[in-house]
Amino acid sequence: MTTPPYEQEAADDDGDLTTIRVAQFLPHPPAKVWRALTEPELIAQWMMPGDFRLEVGHRYTMTALPRPNTEFSGTVAAEVLAYETERMLAVRWQDARRPDAADWTITWTLEPEGRGTRLFLVHEGFDPDDPAQLMARKIMGGGWRSSVLDALKAVLAAL
Numbered sequence: 180m181t182t183p184p185y186e187q188e189a190a191d192d193d194g195d196l197t198t199i200r201v202a203q204f205l206p207h208p209p210a211k212v213w214r215a216l217t218e219p220e221l222i223a224q225w226m227m228p229g230d231f232r233l234e235v236g237h238r239y240t241m242t243a244l245p246r247p248n249t250e251f252s253g254t255v256a257a258e259v260l261a262y263e264t265e266r267m268l269a270v271r272w273q274d275a276r277r278p279d280a281a282d283w284t285i286t287w288t289l290e291p292e293g294r295g296t297r298l299f300l301v302h303e304g305f306d307p308d309d310p311a312q313l314m315a316r317k318i319m320g321g322g323w324r325s326s327v328l329d330a331l332k333a334v335l336a337a338l
Contacts, residue, residue: 196305196307196313196316199300199316204295206295207338208294210265211335213264214338215334216287216289217268226241229241231257236258237258239257241255248314250274251274252274252275254275255272256274272285281315282304283302283304284304285303286301302319
């Protein structure tokens with residue numbers, strides 16, 4: 180029996196080079212996890228600072244360190260695509276200085292599990308024929324699983 184991609188907490192090596200999938204159990208209720216995903220001051224603590232607003236169609240920017248090896252300028256142009264309170268948030272990311280270089284969708288899904296939340300991340304839109312995008316996928320896949328989720332856990336623990 181094959182383990183579904185969402186159940187693979189440490190890996191997403193399902194052969195799909197266009198997508199990163201991460202699943203993580205968090206010992207916090209969905210309402211608390213939702214706050215960390217949608218309140219700008221909390222987002223800045225675990226991901227990147229920006230002017231996020233929970234409103235479909237809202238366009239905002241986030242800043243991070245530039246990554247020349249992936250051709251990332253350091254500024255993300257983002258847009259809220261959809262949300263269901265305490266259940267799902269989908270956003271679009273593009274490089275603000277090179278919008279043609281990447282067009283990604285990041286979807287967070289929250290499912291209650293016991294006394295906590297199973298958080299699913301699907302980061303889609305990588306071009307498997309572009310070496311810079313493959314490098315970005317590799318770096319971001321590792322980053323989502325380690326530093327970003329670790330920072331999110333720390334923010335949740337402090338709430």
